[in-house]
Structures are given as structure tokens and as C-alpha cells.
Amino acid sequence: MGVPGLTGFVEECGAFFAELRVRDTKLVIDGSSLYYHLFFASAADFRRGGDYGPFAAAVDEFFAVLRSCGVAAFVVLDGGRGAADRKLGTLRERAAERLCRAHGLSRGEGGRVLPLLARHAFVQALRRAAVPFVQCWAEADREVAALANRWGCPVLSLDSDFFIFELAGGYCPLSAFRWRDVRAERSGRYIPARRFQAESFCGRFGQLRRSVLPLFAVMSGNDYVDVTEFEGFLGKVRLPGRHGRARGLLGWLAGFAGPEEAADAVLKRLGGRRRDAVRELLRAALEDYAPSHVNLEEFFLEGRYRCEEAEASGLPSWLLGALARGELAPLVANVVTLRSTFLHVQVEDMRRPSAHCAALPIRRVLYGLLLRAATRADAQPQSQSGALPAVCEFDRVQKSVKKTFVQAASLPAPFGEDGFSLAKLVEERTHSSVKCRKVQFNTTQTCIWSS
Template identity: 60%
Template sequence: CLVPLLSREAFVQALGRLGVPFVQCLAEADREIAGLANRWGCPVLSLDSDFCAFDLAGGYCPLSHFQWQSVAAGEGPRGCYVPARCFSVEKFCRHFGRLDKSLLPLFAVLNGNDYVEPAALEAFFRKAGRRGKHGRLQGLLSWLAQFAGPGEAVDSVLKCLKKHQREEMRGLLCAAMEDYTPSDVNLEDFFQKGRYECEAARKSGLPRWVLDALAKGELAPFISDALILRSTFLHVQVENMQRPSAHSTALPIRQVIYGLLLKVPRNTEAASPSKQTNELPVVCEFDRLQKTLKKTFVQAASLPTDFCDDHFPLDKLTEVPMSCRLMLLLETLGVKMSFLESIPSHLQLPVAVTCYWIRCSEPKVKLHQLKALLLMIVSGELHSITNDPDPTIGRAEDDSIAYNEFLKWKEDKLQNKDFDLDAAHSFCQWQCCLQMGLYLNQLLCTPLSEPELSRLYNGTLVHRLYQELKSTPSVENLFSSSPGMTQLYQVLLNTVES
């Protein structure tokens, strides 16, 4: 299942708007979620069935079993509620007789996870006998029920393997089972004191401000992947698989990000010989080549003098003057601040990214694609103005008229199912550029305001606008009832075309 490229960023923004506290874990979050749930006595809400193997005091509630459309009217102080199901380890184990819950991590591992492939244990499953997915699961649980604990069960599993395989497999099984043990990291401290302390963070060697920003979701996991793993994974979208990956357009932006993250001080007299070189750091990127996954080594960009200065390594990046950080962002995107001065502050970053997209995309952006994108951005602005809950903000009558006309147009036109793959590819390129523009802006401590992503981009809408513009150019006047929105559209268009 493909999710929109900017889903994570839109979700983080939504949590912020709603005032929902959250923490972004540095590594796999399952163990830390389980630890916090047990500390608070709460169930875990998730779609990850791995939580069935955790010993959770409050149980596990699969999000797929929430009846969101059936809100029930409760009595007393608890009020209304959404019916759901809660998985209990104790009840599950009772269903299989004497099955000890400490054996569930081994059950999960034997069925295959990131560490142990089922094929590696094929000899064991052949002896277990049962066929079919459900038959094998039931047989495995019934078989595990005869053991008092995981140690005894592991020994029995290993007897089915050749002697030279046993110790290596024992290590793999034990390491994998650890992943189903609730963490002793006290995430409660983060929600109370704003500090995230864990072993992975201590071992990472990352600057304090980077760790704090990662925990607060102010920096994306892409940043920690590049810093710690020296590798990044670029997610595929609905794009033209015969063309180069949509992410290739944003490569120069990523290279600047890598340069900021991995730059080596020039004064290296005390450095090891391997570091006394002028070679730039390299990051391994995983991206698609047509329909296959390809690994590419990408060299970080050489940074301007201000950022190469040894006084500003990564841990001191926040001390670089704001004007220098803004200049690096704008130079990377190929725009000048003077071009953006007529643009509302919250749209300056997406407009700068759009200028970059027009200049760097291949094949070149078509005018109808550009206009569709800008009309979509204006529609988001109109929605914000007419639906702002703040009663002190006045709403012009012409904005309301324009918005109602737009809603009627959208209702009529969204039935059109025509799909242009090349246009989709171009809009994917824009999203890739916006994503990396956001990441660079965040890494530079937001010299430009962040746009509200849920209002900024709507894939279905931009495709419909593009299709309509090809056949009915007058759609460009969609917001003519609102002088303010008409002016905004013209300002945006003039800026990106200049």
C-alpha cells in the first residue's frame, strides 16, 4: 500500500495543531511503546500485530477493529465511546491450554521477522508437520505449550537443525526475542521534562540539539538514517516507472543535506590518515530503477565557506547566523529572497521549491501542470480563510462566494477519472522537491516558515485541475469571485515564471 510521500510530515503537523504530545523514537519504537503502555497501564493502539507477542498490562487494540462510525452514547462520567476490540495475552494463552506467555516472543520469531527468515527453520517446520498458514500457526502454539519457558523450547528447536547451524541460530533467535521485551527506557520523562534518553541515542554520538529535534519530530527519520546509517531509503510513488525516479530531481537538495550532516572539519592534523583527505562523505541511497530497487552511492555537496568553517560543525549549526542559513537554503533552491517578498510567509518555501522544480525537472514542467499546482495552492488558502475557527478573523463575502463556487466545481469535476501518467510523474517530482526542501529548512532551523501541508497539496485535485486546464483554459479564472484569491494566484504565477 502506497501512502502519500508527505504523510508523515502532514501527520506531525496535525498532532501539533491539535496539541497532541508525541515522541519520535530514534530506532524501532515497539519496545518503547510497550514500556510506556505498561508504565501508564494503557492499551497499545496500533496496526502492528507484533504487539500480540508483547506482555502488555492494558492489552493491544488493533486500529482495524475500531468502529469509528458507531460512536456509542455512554452513561456516567465516561461519556461517549467508540466500540473496539482489545487483545489480551492472558486470554490468548489460556486458549492454548498451558501456553506460557513468555513463549510468545519465540512464537513470533519462529514465524519470521526482520532477523529470522522462516526458510532458515524449514527443517524444524517439516518435523512439526502441519501444513497451511493457519495450521502451522496452531500447530506451533500447541507445540510450544508443552514447554515451561523459552530456553527449553529453543533447545528443542535447535535439535532439528544440523549441529554446525545451531549456535548461530541460537544467537539469532535470542536476539530477535529481545525485540518483544518492553523497553526500560522511561519515555514518561520525555513527556514531563522534554528529554529523550535511550541507549541508541547515547551510542549515536549525535549532537544534543539534533537528538532533541528528532524526538520532537522537528527532524525526520531521514536525517538520522543519513547521520547514523549513512544510508537513506527513498519511497516510491505512483509515477512513470519507465522514467528515472521522481527523487532524482531533488538529488542536489539531498546532497546539501548530506553535506551539512556529514561535513568533516578542515583542520585535521590530529585526525587519522584515512580522514586526512579532501574526499567528501558518501551516503548510500536506495531508490528505484524502473521497477527494481537500486543502491547508489551519493557524494555530499561541498558547502559554502560559512558552513565549511571549523567553528560551525553540526553541533554548532544552530549558532550559524540566520541570514547565512537562509542564504544556503535559497541558494540551494536557486531563488533570491527579493523574489519571495511579495509572497505570504507561509508560502515562501513551497514557492521557492516550485521555482527549483521548474528549473530542474526532467522532462520540463508543462504550463498547465504549473497552473494546476498554483490553483491547488490557492484553493488551500481559500479553504483556510473561509474555515478558520478564529472568530476575530473577518471573512470577506466574496471569499465565501468563491469558495462555494469552487466546492460545486470540485464536486462536478472530481467524477472525472482520466489519469495522465506523465503529469503524475511531474507532480511526484514536485513532492520530492518539497519533501527535501522541508528537510533542509528544518535542518537549518526553519529560516522560512513551514507551510500547512494538508492545505497545500491534494493529488486528486491537482490532477483534475490539470485535465480541465487542457480542455477548458477558463478554469484558470476559477476564483474570479474573490479579488484576493485572484491576486494571490497572479502573484504566485508571476513569481515562479520570472
């Protein structure tokens, strides 16, 4: 998630931050923000398919510095899109923006695009450095906040939503985390950083209560809410000058005792036809800043990731565990729950077909394995031809992001109609003595490793 313009608004007023010496503490890290930040800070090349050596070295150095200061890091990664898929519109917009930047890079222009395997290289580096990490079922913000509050330690991220969450140990922006400038004193080494002071921020706007900040984020237009829903209202509270809309909205919200009272005041100013829809939108959006019930401490102590939405997916426990450990990509969860996935935008010749076309046969096999199990679990009928459901792929077509429906492969025995289920795939993999089985389907041969 994120609130457009909030980071710039907060950072322009440095009085909202306090100096912090980070040492001898636990630190909960937003992994998605960290690998993005480290890749572009490592001077790695991102124009020619990815320069992962300098990136991996930067990751290794980062966690070595933390250890030298007695900091116990715990990394939390985003997972899939979640069953509700509420960010679909935002994700499509961001994919189009990345494609525009990738096109510019392919022509020698400026811009930055994270290469295809950056996340995978980051996970490998975490394992190599023995850094504890977990991959959540869906977006990780609420679980990051809940874990940090359980331990009373800071959150390290670049996500502006952490200005909104109530965090007992505070929020440290990565942009102000000077890990390359470690200092020493008699009591030990430390990393200079800055921590956001929510009380100072609220005090700047009179009697503004911390509890109404989630409503401010929602009405400012975070990743789940289209700000045009409130455009007419925001025009009435806007103040002149830079960040006038944010300052005006915060000043208006300072007049209310809590988010419910403020939300009622907003609804009264809307037309009757829109009121019910906006009420539901506000209710759902405010829950995004409520504490998560997922206990990540249990995962880091005992290796168990318990998430109600993940368990409701019907996926076998071995696969849910593999997702939580980062052994499988979020694509798996998205395909099973949504029949949909975004393929990563790359820097390439936009006049030619997408490079992802080369791996289409492999993805079709993967979709076949996943959707046969999901279809059985949901008791959904297949088509009259016996074909499995198609998967909607968002990929590049020339210089546009478009969706294409890809038919899952119908696999022969032992993977096909009368074969084993996804729940028994690990058993088959363990007992098989065949190293690589070549499976013929349609006109393409694909290797499926069974060991």
C-alpha cells in the first residue's frame, strides 16, 4: 500500500523525526521495500536483464552491518494479491508505468526498472546469510505492523503507510537509515537513523487524534481507494499552497474525536446514491490499518504460518508452508485463488513479442498441476471438452499491458485426470527414481523434475 505524496509531505518538515541510534534490538524489515532500495543503491545494471552480483553483495553487506551492531533482523515479504484482489486497478497502472520506463531504457533513455529475478536473488541472499524471513499470503503491511508491535521494535521500510499504522517502536524510513555510516562509541557500534514521531505530526494540526490518520490515508487515495471518490469534498477543505489538500484535510479531521465520527461527517456531505457504496468502501479501507490476527512470531519461533485466508484457499499444507518459506513464488497463490497473474515487465525490444512467450509451455504445465487440484477442491465442473480453466496473464503486447487467457495444459499420467492430486505431489517426488520425465503435450516437450 501507499499514500501518494505523504512521504514528501512528512519529510519536508523534519521536525516530525527524532534521531535514533539503532543497535542491540530486533528490527522488522519490509522485505519488498528493502530489495527495491538495495538494488538501485548497489549500482547494479538494470538495462540488460539484471546485474545480480553487486546486488547480492549489497544485501550481504547490509545484514553484516546489522549484525555488527547487535541488530536481529526479521524480514517480511509480500505474497500474492489476496482473494478479494482489491489492488487490481493499481497493479495494472503500475505495470503500465513500468512498461513505459522499460521502453525508455530500451532506447537509451533514463529511468529504473527492477529486473526479473531481483526478488529471487534477494531471497537467495537471505538464505545464504541465514536471515530469518517469511513470505506472507497477501500484502504484508498489517503483519509487519503486528509483529513489530508484539516485540516493541521499529519497522524499516519505504512504504508511506507506516506513517499511518500505530507502531510501538516507531517507523524508520530506509531513506534515513544510514547503514553505510556505522559509528562507534563506548557502549558499542550503532547505525544512525531517524524515527517518525506520530505525536509531533498530529500536534502540528491542533487536536488531531492518531486514530483518525487511517481515514486521512483512505481519503488521500491509497492503493485500495480511488481518490476521485472524495474529489468534491476535498476541494472544499483544500488550503492554498504546497500540500494544500493534505494540510486542509488534516486540519478538518482534527475536529473529530475518532474515525467513526469523521466518516459519518464525510458521508453526510455525499449524495444519497453514493452514500452506501462509499460507506462500505470506508469500512473495508479502514480495516487495512487494523492489527493483523496473523502471529508471525509463531512462524519465526516454530516455523508455522497460520493465516485464515490462506487456509481457506484449499491448498495442501505442504504448499502453504513452501509459500511461507519463500520456496514458491506468489504466482502460485494468485493462479489458484484468482486464475490470474502479472508477468514482470522487462527491458527488451518492444517491437518483438514478450520474452515471457519463451516460457509459456512451462507455465501451462504449472497451471495444469495447480488448477486440477483447485478444481477438485472447489468441485467446479470442467468444460465439456474436459479442459481446465484458463489463466489470465497480464503481459506486454508491444508497448501496452494486456491480458491474455492461457489454457492450462492437460497432462498425461501420472499427472493427468486419474493421477495424483497436488496434495500428493511431494510424495510422488520423493518416491520417484526418475530424475527427469519428458512429457509430450500438444507439440511441445517440457521437462518436469521429480527430484
